[in-house]
Amino acid sequence: MALEHAILVSLLEKPGSGYELARRFERSIGYFWTATHQQIYRVLGRMENDGLLAVRTVPQQGRPDKKEYSAADPGRAALAQWLHEPIEPESLRHDLAVKIRGAAFDDPASLIREVERHQQAHRDRLARYLAGELRDFTGPDAPAPLDAGQELQHVVLRGGIAQERMTIAWLDDVLATLHRLGRPAPPAADRA
Amino acid sequence: MALEHAILVSLLEKPGSGYELARRFERSIGYFWTATHQQIYRVLGRMENDGLLAVRTVPQQGRPDKKEYSAADPGRAALAQWLHEPIEPESLRHDLAVKIRGAAFDDPASLIREVERHQQAHRDRLARYLAGELRDFTGPDAPAPLDAGQELQHVVLRGGIAQERMTIAWLDDVLATLHRLGRPAPPAADRA
DNA sequence: TCCTGCTATGCAACTCGTTGCATAGACAAG
DNA sequence: CTTGTCTATGCAACGAGTTGCATAGCAGGA
Known part of the structure; x- marks a missing residue:
């Protein structure tokens, strides 16, 4: 379930919409994690539901509104907890x-x-x-x-x-x- | 769906049971692919059903019978076809x-x-x-x-x-x- | 004797990730 | 004026992978 944590890290570095996150996952986050916009939207929805994220609807001129997410305190706490848990070295798929x-x-x-x-x-x-x-x-x-x-x-x-x-x-x-x-x-x- | 292909390669190198395959996946195949016995059994069942594999029940003394799988001709053909298809360079999860x-x-x-x-x-x-x-x-x-x-x-x-x-x-x-x-x-x- | 571990197989439920599709307004190129 | 691209969001179905559990005989050590 590290996609949640990758999203939390990215939103702590800078808040953003699902669409913006998807583009970050094609760039800098893509050095170590990949995700499509569908995965991101689904996980964002769940995380919002669980209270890990705060949302702010930002109206924009000339384009659809965007929902800007940022990490809420429970999200920060969840990330901190995960950072202190040991994880298994990766298994490969080549x-x-x-x-x-x-x-x-x-x-x-x-x-x-x-x-x-x-x-x-x-x-x-x-x-x-x-x-x-x-x-x-x-x-x-x-x-x-x-x-x-x-x-x-x-x-x-x-x-x-x-x-x-x-x-x-x-x-x-x-x-x-x-x-x-x-x-x-x-x-x-x-x-x- | 490369688990199927990894299994075909392993069975072409040497026929074996699901259990033996699981151990190979902890060793040599593990250099580039991992799988648990549950995954392996499920996929073996499906591949047998699809006619990609041949099975032979081998009675053993002092231990349960084993089902020895080997690649059938359609399995070889499926592998050959996959080998000639281009695949995407891996995406990472780190x-x-x-x-x-x-x-x-x-x-x-x-x-x-x-x-x-x-x-x-x-x-x-x-x-x-x-x-x-x-x-x-x-x-x-x-x-x-x-x-x-x-x-x-x-x-x-x-x-x-x-x-x-x-x-x-x-x-x-x-x-x-x-x-x-x-x-x-x-x-x-x-x-x- | 009991407990652990090995061989050997498998089901059920779940989460994670992928693929295809749908919506919808704005803008630019042809 | 139509087509394609970009922003922006999302559903549905499927396949892949994980976790927990169950069975069952045998061997070896505490």
């Missing part, structure tokens, strides 16, 4: 790794393009992260002494950057392996 | 990162022990991966020329090893940041 091992029962070479596509997606993500780092933390327009919240945002972003660099390097390793298997004996692993 | 950013609204120093605990869990996982690599791929008891399937298993394992090493290093960075924030101004970020 589709591409399933494919790589599955390639032994198909044609390893046919996976090369797919792996290259993923590597490109990770390169793009890395570029976005690095641009964000420059803009918010290390560039000339960044606030000079960062406060604690910004320091913590920065260290999380450094984690995203390290993750992408590691993945790109590993996919080089995967590609080299696939090329190597493609050369010596054409369909070597298929024992149907 | 609870600890939520906590780290949330620490700005609580006490950053109180997170240190939790982060250390996670780091130790990753060190343990890395040690298991390295032991498995030595046993199956690089040690004196490993098969001399690896076949394609083993090469692919090895490159996936190398990905797990790289992941753990990267995470351990990043958590050093996180710990240094938390210590730094703990020193100068005690509860610097809390603006309640």
Whole structure:
């Protein structure tokens, strides 16, 4: 149920509507959590119902009203409690790794393009992260002494950057392996 | 729906019962996918029903019968089809990162022990991966020329090893940041 | 002897996350 | 003038994953 907590953190950093939250989840929060607007709206509704959030309807000219949420005291308390509970280290779900091992029962070479596509997606993500780092933390327009919240945002972003660099390097390793298997004996692993 | 595919890959590598699969998912498959026995039994039942798997009841002395599953031809075909479809690069769910950013609204120093605990869990996982690599791929008891399937298993394992090493290093960075924030101004970020 | 743990399977209820669809006004491009 | 895009919200149905519980025989230690 960490989506609730991710929302609380984001609303404490800055109040906003469901729509704005959804866009944050495509950007900075997206370094470590993803969610669609449907999930966000549903959870926001429940959290409001449970008294964790305060709502304020903001009329806007030229566009629909928006409901601006902010963390209420019980929400702050719920977050604080969760922060003090131990959590389990993450379990992984890595589709591409399933494919790589599955390639032994198909044609390893046919996976090369797919792996290259993923590597490109990770390169793009890395570029976005690095641009964000420059803009918010290390560039000339960044606030000079960062406060604690910004320091913590920065260290999380450094984690995203390290993750992408590691993945790109590993996919080089995967590609080299696939090329190597493609050369010596054409369909070597298929024992149907 | 990649659990189905992970099961197909595992059963192609070696047929086995639901129970055996559950244990594999705690070990080698666990490098890139996790599943509990309940999930596995439910999906095995559905896949058998769909004709993707063949079953053989194996009587055993001194313990309950087991149902040994193996991939049937339609299962192989379903896997092959999935291997040729593009998939989206993974989206992440990183609870600890939520906590780290949330620490700005609580006490950053109180997170240190939790982060250390996670780091130790990753060190343990890395040690298991390295032991498995030595046993199956690089040690004196490993098969001399690896076949394609083993090469692919090895490159996936190398990905797990790289992941753990990267995470351990990043958590050093996180710990240094938390210590730094703990020193100068005690509860610097809390603006309640 | 009792308790724990291992093999081995499974149901029921629940929460979480995804996908498809619907509404509705404003604005810009063709 | 129509189509598409952006803001902004939401429902319904489904699939995936979790948690708790149940059964049942055997082995080993306190």
